[in-house]
Amino acid sequence: MKNLVFNKLEPGTNIPYELLLLADETVEAINQYIFDCAVYLLNDGLQNIAVMALHPNSNTELEIKNIAVIESYRSQGIGSILMGKAKEIAKENSCTILTVGTSDTGFQQIRFYEKNGFVKKGIRKDFFTDNYPFPIYENGLQMRDMIILSHDLSE
Template identity: 70%
Template structure:
């Protein structure tokens, strides 16, 4: 991670909605989890380039609620750096499972998570229909279901 620094955001710091909104559709959706999550920022010399929100689900499970990279840094391995950091944080805190959810229309995201060691483990039917007031489209398709992927951590 040469030229990059990674830090946990202080509780009293301003929430970087501009970054979080790259991966979530509304501020209201973000507000449903952000106050129960640990928020991490990845910075280069001059700016915040990525964000990751991690939320404790149980004593054994940690969930990635949001992971986003600014446009100019995409396809440069930054997402994988964040995934490795999430795994490291989970292991350090003795979690056994790391989970993430994404839209069934998020083909690129699903491939990304699978490439980083996650496997599909479930589907939350009609998640995006029931949790967002307006239809959301991705890849020309309406987002309906959330695909849940898990990564089992080893010691």
């Protein structure tokens, strides 16, 4: 992949909801976290092809709140490029832990995170049933619990 440009969204810039909605179900859900995040875009020279929202949970932990790649660029290593950038940003900010949460039905996402060095650390029971006004389905199953994965950057 050449000509990819990775940039942090400047304050006051329009939030790229069209990209964020690829990884989250509603604008309302995105608005619960996006204003406390640093948002990064990956551009191919013609269009934004990916987004990542990072939230500092503490002085040592950075959480990936949203990460999404447009469909035409999936399965080409873009997600792994973003993972590398997230790890770099975490280390630049003296963070030793990078965390992410995903649906218990997101088998492909869980495999992706594990492939990128994350391990399962916990479960937020009933996260999707308690925080969304309607049932959400993925892979033919209703999303219920959030699986928390983390990557120890101090190793």
